[in-house]
Structure formats: C-alpha cells, structure tokens
Amino acid sequence: MDTSTAAKAQEKQLLAEALDYTCSILMSAYDEIAQQEHNQDVILEDRLFQWKQTRDYRTKQLNESQSLMQQISAAEKQMATEIQQLQALVEARKAEAEGPFDYDAYAEPEDALMRAALPYHAKDLAIEDAQYHLEKALQNNTIDVKQFLKATRDLATEQYYQRAMLRKLNVRIPVQHEF
Secondary structure (H helix, E strand, O other), rough: HHHHHHHHHHHHHHHHHHHHHHHHHHHHHHHHHHHHHHHHHHHHHHHHHHHHHHHHHHHHHHHHHHHHHHHHHHHHHHHHHHHHHHHHHHHHHHHOOOOOOOOHOOOOOOHHHHHHHHHHHHHHHHHHHHHHHHHHHHOOOOOOOOHEEEEEEEHHHHHHHHHHHHHHHHOOOOOOOOO
C-alpha cells in the first residue's frame, strides 16, 4: 500500500500541478483577452470621439452653408427688386422724352452774358483747330508756303475779331485743356 499511496499522492501532486498550470494558463489567457478588450474599447472610444468631432464639424459647416444660402437668397431678392425699380425708372424716362435728346439743355450757359459770348468762343477755338491742321498740311507738303501764309493770315484776322468781341463783352470762359 505504500507504493499505491505514494503513487496516489504523486498522482494527486501531478494533478494539482497540472491544475495550477492550467489555471495559470487560463488566467494568463483571461488577462490577455481582457487587455485586448480594453485596447479595443479604447480604440472604439477614440473612433467614436473622432466621429463625433467630424459630425459636429460637418453640422457647423452645414449650418454656415445654410446661413450663406439664406443671405444669397435675400440679396438676390433685393437685386431683383432694385432691377425692377431701375427698369421702371428707365421706362418712365423714356416716356418723358418724346422727342430727340436736347443736348443744349444740359450745356446751357450760366447767364445771358455767357450765352452771348459762347458763339465767339466757339469760333475762336475752331480757328485754332484750323490753324493746327494748316500747319500739319504744310509739314506734309500738302499745301505750299504761299497758300499756308494766305490762309493763316485770313484765320488770324478772323480770330482777332472773335477775341475782340470776347474782350468787349468782358467775359472769360474757363477752358480745361486735356493733353
């Protein structure tokens, strides 16, 4: 019986060691599974946080886009109203103007003295233009010197009379030269 008791004791010992070993393996496996589950939970929580951030960002962008669309729509309505008002104004102006446009009405001199001086001033400026073109014709050999001198003399005489009338009226017409 000694041997059988010793064998049973040894068998018990081996079974206890096997059980301890199995338990340690199971505990180790359980710890590893728990760690993996924890890691997966952390990854899922991180992804969930990222998705929530993305959703919040896109919601904000959507709200801003909708606000811009409302502003654009309001601006379009205002522009349409203004266009209609301008078209009505143009039609009213067309109805008012029953004849050809009178440019003289917009270029009317300030007083009677200026009104009297305006034709003399216009002739003076026209003579200056004619003298300029005579000089160009002489430079291009279109006219000879004799023709140039006669025409210049006649224009200078006429210009003298125009300027004398302007002095007599004692009017100085402001002229802006654009060069």
